[in-house]
């Protein structure tokens with residue numbers, strides 16, 4: 319029997335356990351620094367610019383941007399767990415990050431109020447409706463000022479196909495074992511993720527499903543929403559250990575400008 323997935327999985331998966339299962343990617347400061355280095359290389363970002371970190375999770379990119387002198391970041395995510403953690407961190411560091419819980423399809427923010435919108439860490443393709451990604455990118459377009467830049471960081475579909483691994487596992491520290499069983503159908507990978515604490519037993523047994531894009535597909539998507547000056551950077555990985563980091567390996571970064 320195939321892996322079955324609740325279409326609303328993305329509303330509840332991103333909690334403290336996710337910060338363990340994806341710790342190698344999202345709780346490693348060196349990984350975040352490499353990703354933010356790339357942001358600075360790819361878009362003309364200046365200290366006074368207003369940046370929206372859309373689907374920004376626990377705020378690792380916003381925090382690093384502020385450390386590098388960006389004076390106004392808005393961190394938007396659906397996960398209350400991750401934003402609670404982000405608020406603790408931004409307050410303790412005194413970072414100028416506004417945290418807000420919202421759905422990226424309809425952020426509820428003023429039109430043309432950002433110089434840059436970032437979607438980092440493979441955060442598209444979660445909603446079962448294939449049109450939803452275009453809706454999210456349309457919202458980015460609305461929020462950007464004319465001349466502003468969108469940057470989207472996604473797993474490269476070409477690599478997903480080439481490196482597909484039906485079973486992966488890794489350990490986190492002494493206690494946590496993460497096992498993933500995967501199925502690929504057309505442009506979607508469904509995953510059953512089992513997380514075991516050696517001390518406490520099974521702490522998660524969940525499924526999720528992510529749609530992926532090939533390079534040309536992302537370009538078409540950005541273009542269909544109205545972006546121009548679209549450029550792709552492929553073969554980016556913040557990891558160099560050759561391990562299986564799921565969707566955080568082999569990324570492609572698309573940038574596009576609002577005319």
Ligand SMILES: C[S@@+](CC[C@H](N)C(=O)[O-])C[C@H]1O[C@@H](n2cnc3c(N)ncnc32)[C@H](O)[C@@H]1O
Nearest residue numbers: 332344373374375395396397421422438439441
């Ligand atoms: C893999 S995490 C990446 C988080 C962050 N960008 C990073 O790189 O650390 C994906 C994030 O997207 C958020 N997300 C997914 N769909 C969303 C939506 N429709 N609206 C708001 N947030 C969403 C999730 O809550 C989760 O925090």
